[in-house]
Amino acid sequence: MGEMKAADRVTLGLAFLRTMVRIREFEMHARIGYDRGEIPGVVHLSIGQEAVPAGVCANLRRDDYVASTHRGHGHCIAKGADVTAMMAELFGKTTGTCKGKGGSMHIADFSVGMLGANGVVGGGIGIAVGAAQAARLLHKDAISACFFGDGAVNRGPFLEGLNWAAVFNLPVLFICEDNTFSAFTRASDTTAGKGPTARAEAIGVRALSVDGNNVFAVYEAARELVEGIRAGHGPGFLHAPTYRLDGHTVFDKAPYRSNEEVEYHRGDDPVALLESRLHAWGVDGTQLDAIHIEAREEMVRAMEAARKAPSPSEADAFADVQLIGAPR
Amino acid sequence: MTGNVETARAEATTTCTIAEAAREALAEEMRRDPTVWALGEDLAAGGIFGAYKGLAQEFGSERIVSTPISESMIMNVGFGAALAGTRPVVEMRILDFALCAWDELINQIAKARYMFGGQGNVPVVIRMPQGIGRGHQAAQHSQSLEAWLVHTPGLVVLAPATAADEKGMLKSAIRCDDPVAMLEPKALFPTTGEVPAGEHLTPIGVARIAREGSDVTLVTWSTLLPTALVAAEKAHEAGISVEVIDLRSLWPWDREAVMRSVAKTKRAVVAHEAVAVGGFGAEIAASISEELGLRVTRVGAPRIPVAYAPILENTYRVSAERILAAIERSA
Numbered sequence: 001m002g003e004m005k006a007a008d009r010v011t012l013g014l015a016f017l018r019t020m021v022r023i024r025e026f027e028m029h030a031r032i033g034y035d036r037g038e039i040p041g042v043v044h045l046s047i048g049q050e051a052v053p054a055g056v057c058a059n060l061r062r063d064d065y066v067a068s069t070h071r072g073h074g075h076c077i078a079k080g081a082d083v084t085a086m087m088a089e090l091f092g093k094t095t096g097t098c099k100g101k102g103g104s105m106h107i108a109d110f111s112v113g114m115l116g117a118n119g120v121v122g123g124g125i126g127i128a129v130g131a132a133q134a135a136r137l138l139h140k141d142a143i144s145a146c147f148f149g150d151g152a153v154n155r156g157p158f159l160e161g162l163n164w165a166a167v168f169n170l171p172v173l174f175i176c177e178d179n180t181f182s183a184f185t186r187a188s189d190t191t192a193g194k195g196p197t198a199r200a201e202a203i204g205v206r207a208l209s210v211d212g213n214n215v216f217a218v219y220e221a222a223r224e225l226v227e228g229i230r231a232g233h234g235p236g237f238l239h240a241p242t243y244r245l246d247g248h249t250v251f252d253k254a255p256y257r258s259n260e261e262v263e264y265h266r267g268d269d270p271v272a273l274l275e276s277r278l279h280a281w282g283v284d285g286t287q288l289d290a291i292h293i294e295a296r297e298e299m300v301r302a303m304e305a306a307r308k309a310p311s312p313s314e315a316d317a318f319a320d321v322q323l324i325g326a327p328r
Numbered sequence: 329m330t331g332n333v334e335t336a337r338a339e340a341t342t343t344c345t346i347a348e349a350a351r352e353a354l355a356e357e358m359r360r361d362p363t364v365w366a367l368g369e370d371l372a373a374g375g376i377f378g379a380y381k382g383l384a385q386e387f388g389s390e391r392i393v394s395t396p397i398s399e400s401m402i403m404n405v406g407f408g409a410a411l412a413g414t415r416p417v418v419e420m421r422i423l424d425f426a427l428c429a430w431d432e433l434i435n436q437i438a439k440a441r442y443m444f445g446g447q448g449n450v451p452v453v454i455r456m457p458q459g460i461g462r463g464h465q466a467a468q469h470s471q472s473l474e475a476w477l478v479h480t481p482g483l484v485v486l487a488p489a490t491a492a493d494e495k496g497m498l499k500s501a502i503r504c505d506d507p508v509a510m511l512e513p514k515a516l517f518p519t520t521g522e523v524p525a526g527e528h529l530t531p532i533g534v535a536r537i538a539r540e541g542s543d544v545t546l547v548t549w550s551t552l553l554p555t556a557l558v559a560a561e562k563a564h565e566a567g568i569s570v571e572v573i574d575l576r577s578l579w580p581w582d583r584e585a586v587m588r589s590v591a592k593t594k595r596a597v598v599a600h601e602a603v604a605v606g607g608f609g610a611e612i613a614a615s616i617s618e619e620l621g622l623r624v625t626r627v628g629a630p631r632i633p634v635a636y637a638p639i640l641e642n643t644y645r646v647s648a649e650r651i652l653a654a655i656e657r658s659a
């Protein structure tokens with residue numbers, strides 16, 4: 001960042017802020033929708049973690065692939081998925097990304113290379129690796145980025161996927177978005193050894209660890225890794241520690257941690273950190289407010305559209321099961 | 329659909345083993361379509377049944393990929409690569425090891441079209457040789473689990489029993505835009521049969537009348553077909569004319585062919601190598617009974633794991649004698 005021109009860093013910072021605030025507003029509106037009973041099902045919010053998708057995806061092209069997790073709204077938005085269709089999906093409407101069949105945990109938008117949130121912890125790793133292998137076979141120069149939580153590093157696909165990508169020298173960026181918790185348990189209570197980065201290095205994958213609340217740091221580290229990946233040097237691994245400010249799901253009141261702890265981490269809120277930085281670089285408050293207002297209005301419109309959109313009919317339950325041998 | 333249609337456009341046939349037929353099918357499809365590729369353990373060495381012999385030499389290591397022993401990754405890489413525009417053929421070595429990748433098969437692959445609202449195709453073939461093999465390999469190398477797969481919405485399930493169908497079904501599977509669970513008849517891999525040369529596609533969802541008959545319909549598939557044919561011959565000697573239907577496509581299955589035959593014979597037996605309890609035979613039997621009001625006799629393995637000692641392994645096996653007894657019992 002040292003070399004970056006002042007004007008460039010402001011432009012970049014404002015772009016990050018737009019993405020992060022859109023994610024935050026989407027999440028806050030999803031919570032409102034759930035609380036009002038308009039969103040029928042489970043939603044995992046990523047409030048407090050927005051710097052990770054924003055910083056990583058700023059290094060991706062539209063034709064690159066992303067595989068995500070149950071906590072995937074941020075990854076979708078940062079990769080360019082349409083928030084109106086995303087919100088409609090949460091509402092379970094036919095205009096949703098998945099026509100109301102997937103909900104929050106299966107949001108996907110293949111048109112922007114977003115190969116799906118995933119209901120299975122670690123489930124996206126192989127998908128990202130496979131997409132990278134396909135890209136190579138098809139002589140495309142696209143890469144894959146695979147987000148997963150700190151919990152996924154204790155599942156088999158973590159070992160299998162990193163090893164595979166290293167063995168075949170595949171263009172995959174693995175991102176461990178470490179929000180401190182795996183559901184109701186502290187990741188540190190269930191993870192042995194020196195942590196995700198050491199594990200990745202042990203497999204021979206180039207690994208960096210950065211402050212996941214500092215979007216510039218995430219961006220720079222991801223850029224360094226992505227440059228290596230695009231240059232054909234094989235996979236990279238990014239560990240981005242951050243903090244989940246809300247409960248695990250919208251139902252979770254998080255009794256396993258103290259309010260003091262949460263308040264402490266609010267001091268590291270990535271959106272606030274970025275704003276104070278932009279402020280220090282001379283961006284005035286009205287410009288920042290405008291970003292918030294614009295994002296809020298966008299989400300209000302998305303909710304309004306979702307509310308008005310048609311619900312699926314019972315017959316729709318039988319559509320898109322399979323082409324051959326569809327239900328009778 | 330009728331019970332006997334083949335879309336064979338080939339004039340010549342050759343005699344080869346089921347493993348060779350599989351190899352030919354894959355090679356032809358890989359020559360035809362550059363997006364077809366295969367991944368699995370030991371493929372560069374030809375695969376454990378020789379079904380990939382020479383393919384790495386012809387197509388190179390980027391299209392015949394010898395992978396780490398990482399079943400869940402093999403399965404999910406196949407999935408991701410199918411979403412990203414290729415047509416992967418996933419080799420699981422044997423069905424039993426696919427259980428290490430069951431999450432990827434059942435939770436990811438089978439449901440992708442549905443849970444993503446039909447956004448894309450998932451053209452992946454998962455090859456899972458099943459059943460008791462030739463080496464007395466006991467409980468973890470001998471299972472037949474088709475019922476589990478047919479039970480799972482989203483999957484096409486194929487179970488060829490002849491060299492011609494191995495070739496024709498593998499080719500059809502590779503061209504299918506749905507995920508296909510290809511249950512290959514492990515024990516029959518070295519057996520030979522006539523195979524149409526060149527373009528030969530077995531239609532999915534169409535049964536084959538393996539032997540015509542008029543007194544009893546015997547529905548079977550996969551590794552049990554040769555045994556069923558022996559039982560039918562013995563029945564013939566005892567004066568009972570048995571029509572043997574090789575179902576070969578388990579989902580979708582050829583209801584029409586089965587019902588047509590049973591409507592003619594009024595007696596039905598369903599036989600498979602898998603455990604009878606909760607087996608796919610139960611679904612066929614229930615369907616026949618619902619549609620035609622007939623009692624159907626089922627034959628399958630007892631609900632025990634496959635054991636090592638030959639006498640114990642044989643206790644699990646469905647023999648021609650047991651099928652014959654069921655034929656005689658059926659009424």
Ligand SMILES: Cc1ncc(C[n+]2csc(CCOP(=O)(O)OP(=O)(O)O)c2C)c(N)n1
Nearest residue numbers: 071119120121149150151152179181182183
């Ligand atoms: C294989 C699997 N096991 C358990 C669950 C239930 N589950 C859903 S989210 C979650 C916690 C995952 O923690 P982490 O990977 O750190 O992601 P985070 O929720 O913190 O974003 C668990 C255990 C699951 N979805 N998949």
